[in-house]
Amino acid sequence: MSKTFNIAAIATMTLALAAPVHAQLLGGALGGSLGAGGSVVQSVEAPAVRAPLPVVPVVSRVSTVVAVPAIPDVAVRRVAIVNAGIVPIPYAQAPAYIDRQYVVLQNDLRGTGVEVIKRNNQIVLEMPADVTFAFDKHDIQPRFYGVLNAVSRTLGQYPATYVDVNGHTDAIGSYAYNQRLSEQRADAVADYLAGRSVNGARMRVQGFGKTEPIASNATISGRAANRRVEIVLTPYAA
Structure with missing residues (x-):
């Protein structure tokens, strides 16, 4: 992307x-x-x-x-989203815009195992791998379709939102293997959202392998928390 x-x-x-x-x-x-x-x-x-x-x-x-520095990624994404005909919201409206999405997603995803977190003017959806994928697989489990359907509906209602899909793994295995697995899982989620009419210009897909743990890899529960896909929602404001 x-x-x-x-x-x-x-x-x-x-x-x-x-x-x-x-x-x-x-x-x-x-x-x-x-x-x-x-x-x-x-x-x-x-x-x-x-x-x-x-x-x-x-x-x-x-x-x-x-040594010409690359144009910042935010500028590249802004060009893509403008070319897709998506209209930004005014900066002053961004906090309320994110708050509304946060409430909708909290209601829609309650009880699904997905954690909805609000960080300043961003929303982070933490999706544990045991909810979304079978062990060591990157195919989305059918029971998770409902969650992604709810996310895609909300994104359809709030089009002026950047969507980052980030894959992560635990520390078991090599860096190369986990990097590839994290990319495949992030790709699978992004492809599903794109199939539900989420404009690809809004999305950036990345895999981080085992480089960004959120819990200790020394415990079973910590490794389970680190095996995740995150969807980060950021308002497109101008």
């Missing part, structure tokens, strides 16, 4: 724009000027011997230009 930028292309274009500047610096250091095609023409007044142009500053400058 997330978008990336072609850093190599940006760096190539940046270096192309910077080339004349470096050429001018080179010409000035040699006491000459630029001829056709960017070649250096030696001046007749220039001394026969000049100290070589220091190499390290030039390389350092080019390296700095190449």
